[in-house]
Ligand SMILES: NC(=O)C1=CN([C@@H]2O[C@H](COP(=O)(O)OP(=O)(O)OC[C@H]3O[C@@H](n4cnc5c(N)ncnc54)[C@H](OP(=O)(O)O)[C@@H]3O)[C@@H](O)[C@H]2O)[C@@H](O)CC1
Ligand SMILES: Nc1ncnc2c1ncn2[C@@H]1O[C@H](COP(=O)(O)OP(=O)(O)O)[C@@H](O)[C@H]1O
């Protein structure tokens with residue numbers, strides 16, 4: 209599903225009119241109908257439309273127009289509809305116009321009894337700070353929701369005052385419970401603070417021919433897309449079919465990282481997971497990760513060349529290699545990483561494992577000038593904002609606002625990598641500028657070790673033959689999907705990274721069934 213800027217949305221509408229005679233009027237009819245359909249489908253079986261009280265706040269432009277069309281459909285379906293036209297200050301209650309003298313008191317009484325308020329004040333045409341009286345109206349709506357937990361606010365296209373290009377919000381913008389956006393999600397939905405204001409997101413079809421979107425390169429990750437990308441599981445398969453993953457991860461202070469990443473690679477379906485560990489560390493893993501095999505790695509004091517050669521000798525046959533989680537940053541470790549990278553660069557592409565670098569793999573590299581020139585092509589890197597900052601010479605990188613997008617796109621191209629810039633709405637972008645953004649934010653994931661799980665998942669998908677961009681997108685999407693399955697039981701706090709592991713296969717099943 210493509211994500212659009214306002215300019216891209218306008219261009220789509222203009223092209224639809226020019227090439228397909230889909231006038232703005234037709235699109236608005238489709239938009240209002242589709243919003244009404246989503247509203248009804250979402251409501252049932254909790255409420256019946258019969259006698260449901262719905263107040264529409266109608267703005268001066270096409271967003272208000274969408275609201276009016278939607279209102280007609282709800283009336284037809286049996287709802288009791290009131291319309292407040294903000295610009296004219298005109299109230300209509302169940303098709304009765306209210307006199308000017310009674311409007312204020314009557315609007316107040318509708319506000320106090322209505323089940324739903326539909327925000328159709330402004331959409332993508334919002335172009336300046338909201339006027340005071342609109343802010344006051346929205347504030348009154350918010351107060352009413354605080355007073356009555358059962359009241360639901362539904363935004364049409366977007367919550368009024370949210371900037372659809374940046375995710376900025378007007379001080380008057382209020383939180384929607386549900387946003388029914390039209391045609392495509394807007395770019396600003398994936399960035400903060402806007403992301404917090406949308407509630408549940410639904411996308412209404414307004415009948416734009418899909419081929420109009422062919423040139424768009426920014427997508428929202430969805431169940432459907434991930435389902436299409438998931439590797440097939442033929443009946444006639446064996447562990448060789450699903451690829452081998454090698455991990456150079458973990459060190460005495462951080463043993464859990466290798467376990468979490470390695471198990472995650474197995475949980476996404478990889479055929480075999482191998483950990484390169486020192487003899488000292490072997491008992492830690494052998495007792496907890498029974499399915500893994502091990503490459504016994506000389507200890508640090510034996511010199512970096514001997515260590516890297518041991519790993520390199522075992523690499524043939526592995527389809528992916530994960531370097532980084534929990535490795536530490538000793539000079540010896542850095543040397544080993546550099547020697548492995550050199551080996552990979554010298555291998556023909558079809559023979560070498562696909563590489564994922566995370567955490568200390570990145571921290572070790574960021575200390576070096578032009579580190580990206582050391583990477584083999586097709587590498588995936590998965591920095592969190594702190595690691596990204598280090599890779600960018602100490603730049604301060606935001607965890608969630610729009611600046612992240614341009615930075616990620618620019619750096620993926622400059623560094624020639626598939627870049628996974630982690631955060632609440634993780635961005636995945638490749639050197640050609642193709643971009644996928646994850647909508648699902650879940651604060652339960654904000655805890656140590658969840659990044660190790662993600663890196664392992666991406667390694668596991670690379671081993672099964674997904675391209676770097678697809679492996680990264682699929683991993684990111686299923687990582688949050690698994691967290692939602694955990695959160696369904698425990699809420700949004702208290703998740704341990706290892707809780708994700710058994711939920712990963714279930715998240716894949718859910719995707720396949722969607
Ligand atoms: N076009 C299509 O084909 C389709 C469009 N669609 C729908 O249309 C929406 C976009 O419609 P839109 O462009 O009319 O913008 P919209 O958000 O309704 O506001 C513009 C009006 O508001 C006014 N205004 C602006 N800022 C303001 C402010 N701060 N405070 C107060 N007023 C302000 C501005 O007035 P002016 O600046 O001229 O004074 C103008 O009158 C889009 O979100 C979607 O819902 C769908 O139906 C699909 C097909
Ligand atoms: N609020 C949030 N919503 C969604 N995902 C989140 C949120 N907070 C953190 N995450 C995800 O959790 C993971 C944390 O990774 P990272 O910071 O590298 O952790 P660690 O290094 O401890 O394993 C990333 O995938 C990140 O996108």
Ligand SMILES: [K+]
Pocket residue numbers: 271327328329330331363364365366367368
């Ligand atoms: K709106």
